[in-house]
Amino acid sequence: MTDVHQVTNFYQTNRQYWRELSAFQSEQCSYMLNFGFWPNGIVSLGDAQIEFIKLVKEKIGHPLTEKNSHGLEIGCGIGGVSIYLLKTNPALSMTGLDIVQSQLNIAETNATLAGVGDRFQAQQGSSMALPLTDAVFDFSVCIESSFHYEDKLKFFQEVFRVTKPGGVAVIADITCTDLNALRFKDSHFFESPAAYIGFAEKAGFDVLSQEDIGVSVFPQLYQHILNYNHTQARTREAKYWSLIANNYKTMSQQEKIGYHVFAFKKQ
Numbered sequence: 001m002t003d004v005h006q007v008t009n010f011y012q013t014n015r016q017y018w019r020e021l022s023a024f025q026s027e028q029c030s031y032m033l034n035f036g037f038w039p040n041g042i043v044s045l046g047d048a049q050i051e052f053i054k055l056v057k058e059k060i061g062h063p064l065t066e067k068n069s070h071g072l073e074i075g076c077g078i079g080g081v082s083i084y085l086l087k088t089n090p091a092l093s094m095t096g097l098d099i100v101q102s103q104l105n106i107a108e109t110n111a112t113l114a115g116v117g118d119r120f121q122a123q124q125g126s127s128m129a130l131p132l133t134d135a136v137f138d139f140s141v142c143i144e145s146s147f148h149y150e151d152k153l154k155f156f157q158e159v160f161r162v163t164k165p166g167g168v169a170v171i172a173d174i175t176c177t178d179l180n181a182l183r184f185k186d187s188h189f190f191e192s193p194a195a196y197i198g199f200a201e202k203a204g205f206d207v208l209s210q211e212d213i214g215v216s217v218f219p220q221l222y223q224h225i226l227n228y229n230h231t232q233a234r235t236r237e238a239k240y241w242s243l244i245a246n247n248y249k250t251m252s253q254q255e256k257i258g259y260h261v262f263a264f265k266k267q
């Protein structure tokens with residue numbers, strides 16, 4: 001099960017670096033803590049994160065725009081993904097769940113500052129034991145959080161349980177087919193794309209789509225981190241993220257790592 005202290009420490013140490021990285025060469029801070037999607041022409045992490053959530057919106061499809069739609073974000077971090085969905089869908093309400101209370105506190109503040117606080121509900125809890133009632137959500141999203149989850153079958157069973165019949169779950173994360181090639185493994189429980197599909201089907205979901213966007217993530221992110229680090233003092237975080245992004249870029253060239261966006265449906 002997730003080591004809450006370890007995860008809390010990880011985000012306390014790294015979220016400021018990521019906030020600054022996503023604001024670098026961008027108009028504004030996205031409040032997202034993910035790698036983004038970098039098709040041609042995208043040059044900042046903040047813009048790449050917006051591109052990424054546009055892709056996620058496509059994958060969610062019609063449950064996002066239905067009247068009084070209620071969505072769940074699992075591992076919502078400091079709120080950027082939910083806030084973007086709420087700002088671009090005025091009839092939507094979102095529950096943002098995270099295991100780290102300090103992340104949720106910041107997410108609530110950010111949602112209020114963004115003018116969507118009345119449609120955002122923060123909920124502390126684990127993705128593998130959701131403190132939520134059955135069949136209440138039209139859709140759920142889980143962006144770059146599931147790599148922390150040791151028991152992915154339990155996670156998929158919980159997502160299935162809280163999704164309404166006809167609802168959609170979009171899960172996006174780093175996938176890996178050679179764990180030995182990873183330089184950093186603490187609190188990281190990477191799985192292959194086939195394993196994700198297997199857990200989802202075992203939990204009862206149908207697969208709607210799967211897409212690997214890794215070639216438009218890892219090289220661009222590494223370059224962006226290098227560019228940003230050149231403007232900064234060489235902190236421990238700067239060094240850590242250049243090493244990890246370089247490792248992922250190399251693994252991506254060797255086709256040992258991917259970045260998958262999965263969409264699943266509960267019939």
Ligand SMILES: C[S@@+](CC[C@H](N)C(=O)[O-])C[C@H]1O[C@@H](n2cnc3c(N)ncnc32)[C@H](O)[C@@H]1O
Binds near residue numbers: 007077079099126127
């Ligand atoms: C990389 S951040 C992504 C945040 C957000 N989805 C985004 O894209 O901006 C991962 C988040 O997952 C949360 N998390 C890790 N393990 C979790 C668990 N077992 N249950 C719920 N949240 C968890 C972390 O606290 C962190 O806020």
